[in-house]
Each structure stands twice: as C-alpha cells, then as structure tokens.
Amino acid sequence: MLELSRPTILMCPPDFYGIEYEINPWMSRSVPNDAVKSREQWQALHDLLVSLGVDVQLMEPVKGLPDLVFTANAGLIWHDKVFLAAFRHTARQGETPVDAGWFQSAGFETISLPSSLNFEGAGDALFCGDTLFAGYFVRSDASAMQWLGAHMNCRVLPLQLVDHHFYHLDTCFCPLDTQTALYFPPAFDDYARRALSHIPHLIPVQPEEAARFACNAVVVGHDVVMNTGCPQLEADLIKHGFTPHSTPLDEFLKAGGSAKCLTLRLDGEEAAVWP
Numbered sequence: 001m002l003e004l005s006r007p008t009i010l011m012c013p014p015d016f017y018g019i020e021y022e023i024n025p026w027m028s029r030s031v032p033n034d035a036v037k038s039r040e041q042w043q044a045l046h047d048l049l050v051s052l053g054v055d056v057q058l059m060e061p062v063k064g065l066p067d068l069v070f071t072a073n074a075g076l077i078w079h080d081k082v083f084l085a086a087f088r089h090t091a092r093q094g095e096t097p098v099d100a101g102w103f104q105s106a107g108f109e110t111i112s113l114p115s116s117l118n119f120e121g122a123g124d125a126l127f128c129g130d131t132l133f134a135g136y137f138v139r140s141d142a143s144a145m146q147w148l149g150a151h152m153n154c155r156v157l158p159l160q161l162v163d164h165h166f167y168h169l170d171t172c173f174c175p176l177d178t179q180t181a182l183y184f185p186p187a188f189d190d191y192a193r194r195a196l197s198h199i200p201h202l203i204p205v206q207p208e209e210a211a212r213f214a215c216n217a218v219v220v221g222h223d224v225v226m227n228t229g230c231p232q233l234e235a236d237l238i239k240h241g242f243t244p245h246s247t248p249l250d251e252f253l254k255a256g257g258s259a260k261c262l263t264l265r266l267d268g269e270e271a272a273v274w275p
C-alpha cells in the first residue's frame with residue numbers, strides 16, 4: 001500500500017485534456033482550451049500543492065480520455081478502499097477501468113456500485129465530520145448515496161443540485177474542517193439548504209465568485225487552494241483562520257472544473273472523520 005504519512009493527492013497531467021464533447025453548461029467545443037496554458041496552469045497547481053507539503057501521486061494520462069485530469073471523479077476514498085465512479089455520460093465511462101488499475105497498483109481495494117447506479121466519486125460525495133454530504137440528481141443517483149451510507153455505516157445527507165452550472169457537489173460546497181464549510185446557496189433547494197445548516201459555520205460564496213469556481217477549493221491543513229478572482233472569499237477565509245492561495249485555472253473552467261476537481265485526496269480530506 002502507498003505510504004500515506006502526509007497529505008497525499010492524486011493528479012493526472014493534462015497531456016490529452018481538451019473540450020471534445022459537451023456534458024455540462026461550461027463546455028463548448030467552440031471555446032477550446034489552450035494546450036500550453038493548460039499545462040502551465042496544471043503545473044502551477046501541482047507545484048503549489050507540493051510547496052504546501054503535499055505528496056502528489058500521478059496517474060498516467062490516456063489519449064481519448066480528456067476529462068481524466070479531473071481525478072476527483074475517479075472514486076470516493078474510504079480508508080484503504082475506493083468506491084469507483086460509474087459515470088452518467090458514456091463519454092467519461094472509459095475512465096473507470098484506468099482509475100481502477102491505478103488504485104489497485106497503489107494497494108487500494110476497489111469496490112464497484114451495483115451497475116444500475118450512477119456515482120461520480122468525490123465530485124459528489126464529501127464528508128464534513130462523520131456525515132457524508134451527497135450531491136445528486138445531475139450526475140449521481142440518490143440511491144447510490146444510500147448504498148454508500150449502508151456500506152460505510154454512516155449518516156448520509158442527500159443534497160439535490162438544482163442548477164446545472166453547479167452539476168457536481170464540489171462546485172458549490174467545500175468542507176474546510178469538521179465544523180466549517182463554503183457553499184453557494186442558490187445551487188441547492190430549500191431542503192438541502194436546511195440539511196447544510198447542521199454545519200456550525202457556513203461561509204456563503206457570492207455569485208460572481210461561485211462562477212469562478214470559488215467553492216472548488218483544495219484544503220490542506222489550514223491552507224486553501226483555489227482559482228484566482230475570488231477576493232471576497234479570500235477575505236472570508238482569513239477571517240475564519242484559513243490561508244488562501246490562488247492560482248489561475250481558467251483553462252480548466254472551460255471544461256467545468258477547477259482546483260478541487262483536478263485532485264483526489266488519498267489519505268482522507270481534512271474535514272472527514274471516517275466511520
């Protein structure tokens with residue numbers, strides 16, 4: 001098994017990243033990414049995480065799988081196990097065998113959900129404390145989340161996502177520690193907003209900054225890494241005792257992703273208390 005003595009994150013270089021299909025409202029084949037800039041931005045994110053003490057593990061990119069860079073969707077890590085994704089769109093389904101191979105060679109036990117269920121990994125399933133907050137409707141199924149809760153024997157709070165611009169939970173919600181989370185209120189229905197209010201400290205994100213994927217942040221200790229152009233959130237983070245670090249990720253916004261989507265924490269998220 002991979003040594004997990006410090007924060008460890010899985011990333012995949014953007015060699016074959018591109019806007020080759022349209023499966024969310026941010027993607028348009030008529031607005032392609034710039035390959036050189038994509039590489040620079042990805043590398044800067046990688047180097048920033050390394051400078052914060054993260055052990056970054058790399059997955060080999062694969063031609064024909066342009067969204068493989070978004071490792072957050074590969075699965076949900078739980079101890080030495082990973083619940084593999086079952087993607088909603090056929091365009092991404094080829095990623096799962098590649099992800100499964102990587103996890104197995106790193107020593108994780110891979111678990112597949114029943115074949116009728118869609119589930120998009122850490123993109124839609126985030127622990128805050130011992131509770132799994134679970135986004136559903138656009139990509140993952142609510143019943144997939146209940147299946148996970150039964151397997152991990154934990155409380156699951158399903159949150160319906162109501163705005164297709166915020167199609168994965170990690171685009172509108174980010175646990176910072178067991179008591180604190182960022183969220184973009186209009187991405188949720190009333191019931192979900194009530195469920196979220198169980199978290200003692202909720203920091204709302206403004207619409208302009210939510211559209212810069214402010215909620216799609218990577219948390220390492222008290223350091224929070226995110227896209228540029230979110231000054232209000234940076235100020236709020238400082239007020240709550242966190243240290244913001246911004247790095248430009250516009251090339252990845254074109255596919256509907258940012259810092260968090262490009263990473264998968266392998267040793268457990270900061271905010272997670274695993275059952």
Ligand code: ARG
Pocket residue numbers: 023024027067070072073092122123124168170171255256257258260261
């Ligand atoms: N183009 C990808 C998709 O639509 C982006 C995935 C972003 N990942 C995330 N965890 N939000 O599936």
